[in-house]
Amino acid sequence: MHKGLWLKGWLITALLSFSVPSALAHNVVGGVYAIGNQIEGEVGFSNGDMAAEGTQITVTDRQGNTLGLVATDSEGLFVFTAAQRIDHQFFANLSSGHVLEMVLPADELPDDLPGGDALPSEAKRAISTPLAYSGDQIALQQMIEKAVAKQVKPLRKEIAEYKEKASLQDIIGGIGYIFGLCGIGIWWRQRQLEKQQSSIAKQGQG
Amino acid sequence: MHIVDGALAVPVLAVGAALTVAGVALGLKRMDYDHLPQVGVLSAAFFIASYIHLPIGFSSVHLILNGLIGLALGWAAFPALLVALFLQAVFFGFGGFLVLGVNAVNIALPAVMVYYLCGHGISASSPRVAAIWGAIGGAGSIVLTTIMVAFSLMLSGEAFLLAAKATFVAHIPVMIVEGGVTAAAVLLLRKVKPEFLHIKDETDYA
Numbered sequence: 001m002h003k004g005l006w007l008k009g010w011l012i013t014a015l016l017s018f019s020v021p022s023a024l025a026h027n028v029v030g031g032v033y034a035i036g037n038q039i040e041g042e043v044g045f046s047n048g049d050m051a052a053e054g055t056q057i058t059v060t061d062r063q064g065n066t067l068g069l070v071a072t073d074s075e076g077l078f079v080f081t082a083a084q085r086i087d088h089q090f091f092a093n094l095s096s097g098h099v100l101e102m103v104l105p106a107d108e109l110p111d112d113l114p115g116g117d118a119l120p121s122e123a124k125r126a127i128s129t130p131l132a133y134s135g136d137q138i139a140l141q142q143m144i145e146k147a148v149a150k151q152v153k154p155l156r157k158e159i160a161e162y163k164e165k166a167s168l169q170d171i172i173g174g175i176g177y178i179f180g181l182c183g184i185g186i187w188w189r190q191r192q193l194e195k196q197q198s199s200i201a202k203q204g205q206g
Numbered sequence: 207m208h209i210v211d212g213a214l215a216v217p218v219l220a221v222g223a224a225l226t227v228a229g230v231a232l233g234l235k236r237m238d239y240d241h242l243p244q245v246g247v248l249s250a251a252f253f254i255a256s257y258i259h260l261p262i263g264f265s266s267v268h269l270i271l272n273g274l275i276g277l278a279l280g281w282a283a284f285p286a287l288l289v290a291l292f293l294q295a296v297f298f299g300f301g302g303f304l305v306l307g308v309n310a311v312n313i314a315l316p317a318v319m320v321y322y323l324c325g326h327g328i329s330a331s332s333p334r335v336a337a338i339w340g341a342i343g344g345a346g347s348i349v350l351t352t353i354m355v356a357f358s359l360m361l362s363g364e365a366f367l368l369a370a371k372a373t374f375v376a377h378i379p380v381m382i383v384e385g386g387v388t389a390a391a392v393l394l395l396r397k398v399k400p401e402f403l404h405i406k407d408e409t410d411y412a
Binding site: 181 | 257
């Protein structure tokens with residue numbers, strides 16, 4: 001009788017999970033990286049599910065001024081074209097209290113964008129590019145940047161996943177702390193009891 | 207279920223922290239110190255439960271177990287869950303330190319409510335009735351938690367119905383699994399260790 005009930009429960013669960021958007025209690029993870037003046041980013045959950053299509057990402061500067069709004073595609077990816085060489089902050093809300101804030105520092109953006117506070121762009125160009133680039137070279141540079149970005153992307157993803165994974169040490173460590181706390185509680189309790197008993201014994205003597 | 211840092215407004219965080227302090231104080235006062243190891247074991251179970259994702263379809267769920275913890279511990283669920291939530295934040299990066307108070311209330315208060323609502327039901331003489339009350343407790347604690355999560359988000363500016371619906375729908379599989387697990391645990395505990403569930407009378411359950 002009970003077995004039949006369990007089976008039904010599991011079956012319903014399995015069926016439901018196909019229709020339910022997964023926004024369960026997993027961590028929100030994501031990353032942003034610059035490819036030229038394009039900022040690419042992704043948001044998702046630590047179990048590998050990506051953010052729902054059309055999730056709004058708010059882009060702001062350090063002061064909180066909105067620079068723009070972008071939406072994620074079906075794979076949780078989004079692209080923002082940077083117009084200024086400043087720190088970009090990305091804020092995503094995946095509902096149920098799952099929020100994520102990501103920052104793309106200004107120095108990952110190309111030097112020729114306006115803005116930035118370290119050096120005036122003239123001086124910067126003088127340091128980094130003593131020779132003026134011809135059109136071909138600029139195109140080549142962009143191609144290299146794109147190719148490198150493509151190669152690095154899976155590594156970035158893997159590192160992000162790796163960071164999310166807790167090791168056996170973490171699990172055993174956590175359990176150890178809990179049992180240790182219990183031990184302290186029991187020891188403290190024992191001491192209280194002993195004190196009570198000794199004071200009773202003293203009263204009995206006196 | 208873990209709300210992350212940055213999703214909630216400061217007053218909500220403060221109220222959550224205050225409620226948690228009150229709950230923990232009450233829990234420590236009411237706790238039966240002879241059962242401290244039991245508190246530790248359930249705290250450890252909760253700590254691990256959120257980390258083990260059971261694959262269902264192409265998504266995954268994890269157990270929360272606050273219903274079972276509430277049935278077994280009553281008010282002592284507050285200290286047990288607070289410790290486990292803190293260690294989850296430290297080791298797994300679930301939730302955060304600022305929202306610890308809110309998360310603890312959202313998970314521990316339903317546990318205490320279930321203790322009062324279903325505690326009598328699980329000691330019913332018929333195992334079937336007891337199992338049904340256990341299932342209600344297991345699923346009900348998740349329902350209450352989703353409502354509280356949505357409420358915390360609403361107080362921080364999100365639309366209540368929208369947040370509640372999203373969180374509720376996403377947790378339907380968890381409710382079903384949790385109901386089944388809690389009912390099974392209640393049945394098992396009644397047979398092997400009835401004092402775990404504060405069932406004191408010597409009725410023959412077999």
